[in-house]
Amino acid sequence: MSRRLTEPKLVVATHNAGKLREIRELLAPFGVEAVSAGELGLPEPEETGTTFAENARIKAEAAATASGLPALADDSGIAVMALWGAPGIFSARWGGPQKDFGAAMARVAADLEARGKTEPQQRRAAFVAALCLAWPDGHVEEIEGAVEGIVVWPPRGDRGFGYDPIFQPDDHQRTFGEMSSEEKHGIRWSAEGGTGLSHRARAFAALAGRCLGEPVLP
Ligand SMILES: O=c1nc[nH]c2c1ncn2[C@H]1C[C@H](O)[C@@H](COP(=O)(O)OP(=O)(O)OP(=O)(O)O)O1
């Protein structure tokens, strides 16, 4: 049985400011108070999983246990087909200790170049997000979302975070780095549920339908 969130407050179990902002925007129509792992001074658990889902669960369970509140974690990344799915779950780690995503994006481009992958159709990629909502009693709700597109070079746009400037989703002419966060989310709520554009928004819409109930729209 899936569980509905009845608590008025949850922890957003991330130390990534860009992600935190997006998750807060997505949560806004549900009237849930969101406090971040950073604000609570929670430690950053080691991401020892081998899948996005495992790592999301590690982060959500650690935050729920430490805080005594339900916790929502996101583990995500970009998987480039011609690079056999790299950087994948290592997307954050490619930024290095300095979290230098200019360098990480350049590494993706250089690796594609080195393999002779110069045409857009050879540069297919997907952003993937696994969400885990964990309660202190051990119950978890899990979901994944993905969006396909191509890697572009040079980077375009200075919005968003991480790899946004080199990812252009299918059926769009602009990169996530060129989109407002509303466009990147692309959230549409209807009686049938929610749809989204970004990997995170798609996963969130599905999780919301299962655990958060009806959005209160302006
Ligand atoms: O929408 C996105 N737009 C651009 N880049 C993105 C996105 N979503 C994930 N990414 C990349 C960058 C991020 O650093 C990494 C996630 O790694 P991931 O371990 O899940 O997050 P993180 O270490 O940055 O923060 P935390 O673990 O505290 O949530 O993938």
Ligand SMILES: [Mg+2]
């Ligand atoms: Mg991380």
